[in-house]
Amino acid sequence: MIARAGRRLARYPLPLACLGAALPVIVSTIHAISERWIPYGDQAVIASQAYDVFTSHTPLLGQYSASYHLVSQPTYSLGPMLYWLLALPARIGQPISLTIWMGAVNIAAVAGIVALARRRGGTAFMLVTAAAVALMSRSLVPETYHDVWNPSAAVLPLTLLMFVSWSVACGEYRLLPLAVLLASFVAQCHLTYVAPALGLLVVGVVGLALARRWTRAPDSRALRRWVAAALVVGLISWTPPVVQQLTKTPGNLGLVRQLGTKGGAKVGFGVGWHAVVRTVGVPPWWLTVPADQFDRSQTVKLTPSALTVGSGAAVLLGLAAVGIAGLRRRRLDLAAGATLALALCAAVEVVTARTPANPHLQATLGYTLWWASPAGMFAWLVLGWSAAVLLGRRLALPRLRARALAPAAGAAAVIAVGAAVGIAEKPDDHASMYSAIRATATRLRAALPRGSVVSLEGSPGLTSVVRVALRYDLRLAGIRAALPGMDSRWGPWYRLDGRRYGYGVYLTDVRTETVPRGRVVASVRFRYGPAEYAIATSVWPVRPPA
Numbered sequence: 001m002i003a004r005a006g007r008r009l010a011r012y013p014l015p016l017a018c019l020g021a022a023l024p025v026i027v028s029t030i031h032a033i034s035e036r037w038i039p040y041g042d043q044a045v046i047a048s049q050a051y052d053v054f055t056s057h058t059p060l061l062g063q064y065s066a067s068y069h070l071v072s073q074p075t076y077s078l079g080p081m082l083y084w085l086l087a088l089p090a091r092i093g094q095p096i097s098l099t100i101w102m103g104a105v106n107i108a109a110v111a112g113i114v115a116l117a118r119r120r121g122g123t124a125f126m127l128v129t130a131a132a133v134a135l136m137s138r139s140l141v142p143e144t145y146h147d148v149w150n151p152s153a154a155v156l157p158l159t160l161l162m163f164v165s166w167s168v169a170c171g172e173y174r175l176l177p178l179a180v181l182l183a184s185f186v187a188q189c190h191l192t193y194v195a196p197a198l199g200l201l202v203v204g205v206v207g208l209a210l211a212r213r214w215t216r217a218p219d220s221r222a223l224r225r226w227v228a229a230a231l232v233v234g235l236i237s238w239t240p241p242v243v244q245q246l247t248k249t250p251g252n253l254g255l256v257r258q259l260g261t262k263g264g265a266k267v268g269f270g271v272g273w274h275a276v277v278r279t280v281g282v283p284p285w286w287l288t289v290p291a292d293q294f295d296r297s298q299t300v301k302l303t304p305s306a307l308t309v310g311s312g313a314a315v316l317l318g319l320a321a322v323g324i325a326g327l328r329r330r331r332l333d334l335a336a337g338a339t340l341a342l343a344l345c346a347a348v349e350v351v352t353a354r355t356p357a358n359p360h361l362q363a364t365l366g367y368t369l370w371w372a373s374p375a376g377m378f379a380w381l382v383l384g385w386s387a388a389v390l391l392g393r394r395l396a397l398p399r400l401r402a403r404a405l406a407p408a409a410g411a412a413a414v415i416a417v418g419a420a421v422g423i424a425e426k427p428d429d430h431a432s433m434y435s436a437i438r439a440t441a442t443r444l445r446a447a448l449p450r451g452s453v454v455s456l457e458g459s460p461g462l463t464s465v466v467r468v469a470l471r472y473d474l475r476l477a478g479i480r481a482a483l484p485g486m487d488s489r490w491g492p493w494y495r496l497d498g499r500r501y502g503y504g505v506y507l508t509d510v511r512t513e514t515v516p517r518g519r520v521v522a523s524v525r526f527r528y529g530p531a532e533y534a535i536a537t538s539v540w541p542v543r544p545p546a
């Protein structure tokens with residue numbers, strides 16, 4: 001009976017492996033639903049901009065960038081594709097729709113990773129990759145996998161791009177449009193993804209050219225159709241930022257180009273080397289559990305151990321050797337995989353080394369290096385698989401029955417790994433803040449008439465995080481709220497610019513000041529990190545001048 005059940009399961013190793021690899025994402029999303037997640041801070045900015053996609057003031061650029069002060073101008077991520085992705089859930093249902101949608105997108109990305117791993121290395125490599133993806137999920141906080149925040153939203157799509165580019169480099173030209181779509185999406189999410197996305201796409205295209213040359217493939221007409229489709233995808237993806245560059249002065253693309261040459265001292269290539277060896281050395285980042293969400297900004301500055309440096313250098317040399325061996329044997333799968341892994345390591349070096357030494361921007365390494373986890377995982381997978389191929393290793397079991405049951409056993413192991421990672425996930429520690437924001441939003445909507453224009457201000461500090469959450473909720477309720485002093489994050493449509501507003505709203509941190517005026521409609525307490533906050537929200541009508 002057990003053998004019969006195993007043989008039945010063996011018919012479906014791909015969906016079972018996808019399920020096991022995606023379990024950490026599924027559990028993370030379930031936690032968000034149970035905690036009634038609501039966007040706040042930058043998440044709420046993204047939600048509001050996504051809501052505006054289907055309006056006359058659709059955003060042409062991405063999220064506001066912390067690097068703006070290097071060029072003394074508001075600077076943004078390259079494009080609005082993250083907003084496009086979230087445009088429908090930003091308008092449909094409750095705010096939780098956003099995180100459910102993001103979880104679904106990441107589950108689809110994981111499924112694509114596992115399916116392409118099977119194409120590259122067969123069932124055994126697929127199962128190993130699925131288990132590795134589940135294990136890699138431990139290296140980032142669980143919220144990453146349902147979060148709409150731009151550094152989080154691109155992690156798994158970038159991982160999928162690694163496998164798509166590998167397949168393109170092996171001659172699978174039908175994946176070219178998907179490669180361009182993914183590269184455009186992750187590059188537009190956050191500036192930290194530009195270097196890895198560009199490197200992956202270039203290696204994929206060069207590999208495809210070599211594959212066509214070496215195999216003398218005759219179906220050039222079909223190739224041209226897929227290349228044309230990829231060009232159309234690229235044109236659609238990059239039209240908004242190009243339009244902004246041509247119609248605004250200064251244009252964002254020009255400002256981003258200046259970032260590499262301004263900002264004074266950088267953290268340097270020494271710290272960049274630390275990041276590389278921590279990405280692929282022992283123990284690699286992708287197999288470590290972080291002390292907190294942003295701990296890489298500190299660990300990357302510490303001198304790595306001799307073991308980490310030595311093993312990291314050995315992995316890089318091994319990848320170089322695999323690449324050379326693949327070219328000599330005309331094995332593009334080997335050469336392309338190794339080259340992609342090395343390109344990712346080079347991107348880790350560049351992203352880290354070119355980060356300004358300014359303490360504020362140096363702290364951004366806490367999230368701009370999140371993608372080093374899947375990069376390290378990919379490098380280890382390629383190196384291990386290549387070693388098995390070059391050394392002639394094969395998974396051969398002595399008995400036919402055992403061989404028939406091997407895929408089922410492997411899939412069961414992947415599910416066990418994914419379940420263990422999911423069970424170990426800690427709930428989001430912002431649940432009390434979600435509840436406070438939700439209570440405040442409910443009372444604020446009741447106090448303001450639909451269609452009104454309001455000025456939404458507050459005490460310095462944490463109230464800014466809550467205000468942007470309320471601004472999105474009011475937008476859903478048909479109320480236009482401006483946040484004086486935060487205009488650059490939203491665009492000109494949200495500026496008052498002398499426009500008369502009907503109500504003033506003020507959020508008071510009652511620990512530091514008294515309520516300045518108006519009727520208090522909500523008073524809430526919540527924890528954010530180690531501290532407890534108390535915020536009172538007051539509303540007053542603004543009479544028009546006589």
